[in-house]
Amino acid sequence: MGAAQAGAGPVRVRRAGWERAMSLECGVFHTRYESDMGLRPWPVQRIRLALFAAFVLAFPFFASPYWLDLANQVAIATVGAIGLNILVGYTGQISLGQGAFMAIGAYSAGLLTMNLGLPWGVSIACACVMTSVAGTFFGLPSLRLKGLYLAIATLAAQEIVEWGMTHWTAVTGGTEAIVLPAPRLFGVRLNTGFSFYWFGVLMAAGTALFAANLFRTRMGRAFVAVRDQDIAASVIGVNLFRTKLLAFATSSFFVGLAGAMIAYYRTIITWERFTLETSIVYLAMIIVGGLGSIRGSFFGAVLITLLPALITNAGRALQDTAPAVAGLLPYAQQAVFGLVIILFLIFEPKGLSKLWGNVKDYFHVWPFAYRRG
Amino acid sequence: MGAARRDRADEAAPAGPVLRLRDLTLRFGGVTALAGLSMDVRRGELLALIGPNGAGKTSVLNCVSGLYRAQEGTITLAGSGGANHALHRLPPHRIAALGVARTFQNIELFKHMTVLENLMLGRHVHMRGGVLSGGLYLGRQRRREIEHRRHVEEVIDFMNLEPLRGAEVGNLAYGNQRLVEMARALALDPAILLLDEPTAGMNAEEKESMARFILDVHEERGITVVVIDHDIDVIMDISDRVVVLDFGRKIAEGTPDEVRRDPAVIDAYLGHAREEAAVGAGA
Numbered sequence: 001m002g003a004a005q006a007g008a009g010p011v012r013v014r015r016a017g018w019e020r021a022m023s024l025e026c027g028v029f030h031t032r033y034e035s036d037m038g039l040r041p042w043p044v045q046r047i048r049l050a051l052f053a054a055f056v057l058a059f060p061f062f063a064s065p066y067w068l069d070l071a072n073q074v075a076i077a078t079v080g081a082i083g084l085n086i087l088v089g090y091t092g093q094i095s096l097g098q099g100a101f102m103a104i105g106a107y108s109a110g111l112l113t114m115n116l117g118l119p120w121g122v123s124i125a126c127a128c129v130m131t132s133v134a135g136t137f138f139g140l141p142s143l144r145l146k147g148l149y150l151a152i153a154t155l156a157a158q159e160i161v162e163w164g165m166t167h168w169t170a171v172t173g174g175t176e177a178i179v180l181p182a183p184r185l186f187g188v189r190l191n192t193g194f195s196f197y198w199f200g201v202l203m204a205a206g207t208a209l210f211a212a213n214l215f216r217t218r219m220g221r222a223f224v225a226v227r228d229q230d231i232a233a234s235v236i237g238v239n240l241f242r243t244k245l246l247a248f249a250t251s252s253f254f255v256g257l258a259g260a261m262i263a264y265y266r267t268i269i270t271w272e273r274f275t276l277e278t279s280i281v282y283l284a285m286i287i288v289g290g291l292g293s294i295r296g297s298f299f300g301a302v303l304i305t306l307l308p309a310l311i312t313n314a315g316r317a318l319q320d321t322a323p324a325v326a327g328l329l330p331y332a333q334q335a336v337f338g339l340v341i342i343l344f345l346i347f348e349p350k351g352l353s354k355l356w357g358n359v360k361d362y363f364h365v366w367p368f369a370y371r372r373g
Numbered sequence: 374m375g376a377a378r379r380d381r382a383d384e385a386a387p388a389g390p391v392l393r394l395r396d397l398t399l400r401f402g403g404v405t406a407l408a409g410l411s412m413d414v415r416r417g418e419l420l421a422l423i424g425p426n427g428a429g430k431t432s433v434l435n436c437v438s439g440l441y442r443a444q445e446g447t448i449t450l451a452g453s454g455g456a457n458h459a460l461h462r463l464p465p466h467r468i469a470a471l472g473v474a475r476t477f478q479n480i481e482l483f484k485h486m487t488v489l490e491n492l493m494l495g496r497h498v499h500m501r502g503g504v505l506s507g508g509l510y511l512g513r514q515r516r517r518e519i520e521h522r523r524h525v526e527e528v529i530d531f532m533n534l535e536p537l538r539g540a541e542v543g544n545l546a547y548g549n550q551r552l553v554e555m556a557r558a559l560a561l562d563p564a565i566l567l568l569d570e571p572t573a574g575m576n577a578e579e580k581e582s583m584a585r586f587i588l589d590v591h592e593e594r595g596i597t598v599v600v601i602d603h604d605i606d607v608i609m610d611i612s613d614r615v616v617v618l619d620f621g622r623k624i625a626e627g628t629p630d631e632v633r634r635d636p637a638v639i640d641a642y643l644g645h646a647r648e649e650a651a652v653g654a655g656a
Contacts, residue, residue, distance in 0.1 A: 213510035214508040
């Protein structure tokens with residue numbers, strides 16, 4: 001009857017150190033459901049995670065301000081991409097309203113501080129909840145519309161919010177930028193590259209952990225069931241109405257958080273940051289990274305954030321040796337961006353997450369040749 | 374364990390059928406799928422629903438599980454507590470929560486999830502926990518997941534699915550997918566199990582094994598089973614009672630032997646020649 005309940009922790013077979021470092025599962029047997037159900041059930045996964053964490057903690061101490069700024073953008077994009085992936089990748093509800101929901105997060109956070117004098121932390125929390133409510137409202141069409149039709153409905157949300165940002169002058173200041181006071185924690189300014197880094201990492205890690213937990217429990221499974229087969233989901237007892245709206249609410253909560261983080265990182269809010277292009281860039285992130293994958297959201301956020309920077313740097317490097325090519329690079333930026341997406345769609349539709357998965361699969365039961373399932 | 378369950382079901386059973394369909398009429402535009410159909414499903418029986426293509430068999434299951442709304446008529450489920458539920462007014466997820474589970478003719482699984490995750494979804498109506506408790510995964514939600522995992526492992530054991538536990542369902546062989554779909558329905562701990570052509574597309578050996586599982590579900594777990602199938606041999610072998618549909622109407626009802634000899638059934642399957650032929654030949 002499944003795994004026995006007696007005993008404690010995984011049983012390990014003795015192997016040499018180098019073997020343990022390479023292979024994942026061989027020789028590890030779970031004897032309790034709890035250890036089998038862990039997020040990182042294998043020792044090697046935990047070692048990898050620890051190495052990554054050590055890198056993240058050490059990074060700001062040797063990174064230049066330029067790279068710190070990029071890292072902060074990655075942290076914000078990771079939160080936003082996980083948020084979008086909850087809705088698009090996991091629940092299968094295509095949204096073109098990412099920019100709008102980020103705008104609602106950013107403007108709510110900013111305006112609550114400017115008008116009501118709320119501390120920045122409270123403003124950000126309220127902004128997440130408000131975006132969540134707005135997301136639920138704009139998610140109502142999903143009860144009748146699917147796929148591309150729903151995408152068009154969320155496009156309407158994007159347009160409405162964009163129009164509101166630029167035209168509702170009394171509240172948003174119209175096309176004028178809103179300038180916020182710098183957020184401070186115990187007297188330390190949080191919007192510098194170094195200090196925001198810790199806040200950004202904390203938020204990104206928290207979001208990732210929350211999402212990872214969500215998708216190994218009841219409601220997260222219901223989200224995925226709605227994506228894979230909505231009729232079967234309803235027949236097995238999933239309330240489609242409730243589940244879809246919950247997906248919109250959960251997703252927009254984190255998207256709103258990403259928006260609010262931008263507001264306080266830049267301490268300046270302008271509508272240009274939250275246009276339809278933002279929605280598309282975020283969709284590109286989760287497609288390139290991997291739909292329905294949390295690590296994919298992170299990979300996508302890294303790639304799409306760094307790609308323009310890398311192209312610019314390449315341009316600088318080529319300035320002396322090949323000025324003609326260097327001069328072309330700024331124009332090539334958009335083309336390269338498009339090319340990357342097209343190449344992924346053709347060669348690895350499951351994104352960077354799948355590429356990483358292939359590497360891990362190879363070592364799954366290494367040194368044996370067969371694979372699980 | 375199985376016997377104990379069955380006793381419990383019998384003890385709690387109020388007299389009369391567990392499922393009552395009355396004057397059910399279902400139309401799609403000009404097509405009448407069900408024309409005033411009335412039939413009963415008795416508690417604890419293995420009922421077969423047969424009939425030629427387009428007779429309305431799947432429509433009956435879809436009405437019972439709430440996917441179709443009949444224009445006229447009622448469907449009443451006698452609950453375990455003695456309460457009657459009007460299924461024709463309830464949405465599918467509420468009907469599932471009342472203990473009605475089903476499988477589909479074309480296998481509707483969650484293809485990108487593992488066998489284990491598919492079966493855990495079968496526990497959805499019995500579990501608690503929303504987005505927040507799931508995302509935080511504190512002690513309470515962890516205990517719930519483990520408790521229901523135990524139920525699911527019981528079903529995995531029952532259906533011999535251990536080697537497939539971690540496999541993504543979309544990659545499984547066809548016959549195994551059928552078993553997983555049935556296991557998912559069983560994970561719901563249903564009072565009534567509706568099976569829509571469980572042996573479709575299977576070879577003789579797989580059919581035999583599936584028939585064995587259906588009998589086990591019925592006998593060991595004491596679940597009322599309604600099964601649609603085109604394989605008359607299988608149907609006649611395993612069912613307690615048979616209801617025959619044609620053009621959305623019930624044309625015959627009885628034990629397999631009674632139905633086999635019924636002239637109306639022979640008509641429906643073989644035309645109006647009224648030959649002394651076995652129904653099986655028409656399937």
